[in-house]
Amino acid sequence: MAQKTSINIKPCNIGSSEVHNRRTAEYLAHIGKDKFYVRTDLMAANETWVASDFGGTSLSERYNQIAAMVKEKTGRAMQTKDRERVNKKTGKVTVVRGSTPLKEGVVVIKDDTTLEQLQHFCEVCKERWGITALQIFIHRDEGHYGIPGDIATWKPNLRAHIVWDWMNHDTGKSCKLDEKAMSDMQTLLAECLDMERGSSKEQTGKEHLERADFIIADILYKASEVFRRAIEAIIHLATERHKSIFSPSEAADIKSVMQSYGETTEQQKAVGTWLCDYAEHRQPFDEIKHRHTLNEVGDVAEGRYDWKIEKRQRGIRIY
Template sequence: MATKSSIHIKPCRIASSEAHNRRTAEYMRNIGESRIYVVPELSTDNEQWINPDFGTPELRTHYNNIKQMVKEKTGRAMQEKERERKGKNGKIIKVAGCSPIREGVLLIRPDTTLTDVRKFGEECQRRWGITPLQIFLHKDEGHWLNGQPEAEDKESFQIGGRWFKPNYHAHIVFDWMNHETGKSRKLNDEDMATMQTLASDILLMERGQAKAVTGKEHLERNDFIIKKQKAELQRIEETKRHKEQQVSLAEQELKQVKAEIRTDKLKSAATDVATAITSGVGSLFGSGKLKDLEQANESLRYEISKRDKSIDDLKVQMQQMQEQYGRQIRNLQGVHNQELEAKDKEISRLSTILEKAFCWFPLLKEMLRMEKLCYVIGFTKGMVDSLLYKREAIRCSGKIYSEEYRRRFEIKNATFKIEQSPVDGNKLVLTINRQPIGEWFKEQWEILRQGLRQFAEEPPKSRGMKL
């Protein structure tokens, strides 16, 4: 069965999206050894592309840049959360928050290349102005089958003796904003339908039916896996019931055959005995009828014994099948429990992070401001990470650039460090040689001004100039 084209776009959850798409070490640890839907052995076939035009591969940094751009273009802060307002008729209307970064999941073929998907992203940018930031091709996801695949399934293959059904797809992360107006791009249902047709044309796939026709809702990755596993459990139960019905019918048939055999043999034996009695005892022994009767009885006993053994064998097979299906059901239930446990751990971890964020919000706010200042001064990303995240002092020997004063300052063996403000405990300050950076810049500017003033007051002759 050929895979049909499909694309589903939703607001991008930056933290979880990057962890999933990049297959970070922490993300793979959270999945655990159960490997619910990701097979690490196949991850080498994955591909990725990061748009170099935006200067940063980090979605969080790009998101913050968009917020600043919206503020500059519109004069208002970007509305990130859903809010409510009262309409003209008095009814409460829910207004969705702005989703400046959105992510599309696109079904692909096994031989689809990164170039093919980039071509699709470029065409989306040309038509609707949505700019692809990141593209990830995932060819290591899918789900495990219980037993062999169906005859028409040409995609499933074996890994370590188990059958695996792959789910080839791509993630495209879009910048959904108009950077000239500071407003979000507006795409309607017709645009989305055209986008799906575009995907089928570029990726050479059969176009999938629209949701308006099928009535099916898109399922997220984990929900889709759970649905598949539930369907597999249902199929196992139906197979089990069918096998039980077959065994029951076989037992009934054997009982009927056994009864028929016993009846036919007894009738035949009775006829032979009556004939023997009629012809006399001497004639019976002389003609060998008694011997034939004994052989017939022995044959009857052997036939009944063979049928009984067949019934016992069927019962043993039925018991083995029940045990096998029981193990499969327990394994699937174990996978469900592991998945739910992993979700609970992730929710707990995010809750802990949120609690810490609320407690340290003033410091976080100051750290964001310090990060911007560090980039303005001219620090590299590695230097900023050392200062803000590792909380390590860095040594610098050379020149730094100040956007504020448009000057380069010579520094020698200076040590930069993030420290708590002695005046306000909720604020952080960037220091150079234990001196706040703002005060240091003021001193440097004053030295520069004095140098310029002294230069202007010197006679031209003393400066090596001809009068």
């Protein structure tokens, strides 16, 4: 029976993507040994491809270049925040998603999947939908032990990561892929990798956090008090019917986690998205609450809660 493949695409977490994909020493040092899922003795089998026009540029630098390009092409700053559009005739509210110029796809692969196959997949994606692959990483060192430390029980979790520039650099606008295009991409992937297409989201009825993100978040939730409080604050806002904003202490915890893993506002917003994804994994939200919660977390990253946090730190009560 042919192995199944699929690709899960989401906004690229600039703060963690490169350190995870490049297996930096700092990244490896922060993974809890009791949950260690990367075998250093297998790292030599990992493979990397970087687009020639990307070179030694960091993802943060690419993001800033895209922002400048959008400003030049459109005359407007890049819109990164979701906003609502109301039809004055019908009253129907449509959510206009903010721009996510860098996206990352996690691909299920098999033992003999090659960089050339993945490059071909990316080339066809470029031709059909205009998205440009910047980096491809094949990870052959991830998995888990049936019995801790017993190599005979090791079960690999073979994955490839593809980081895309999701922008049209001629127009300054993002590439638009509808549900059919995303479904077609799954079929194309299976053809390029000579694998069977995985079940659609409609068939499986579920979405998932990418494994690495989930494991890291799960470790931090158990080990870090401030991380746990931040997640619980997000869950509280997303599930409490009459709650619409974070308290100063909740915002302070979320901001603390953001600052631990992101330096710039955009990086901290990416961390915020990751926190929301993990919080929703622990406690599902309804769609409206999810959107509102994500916006409030974005406000924390953008500094709109800073005055409340500062007053709390000075002992001034806010009602």
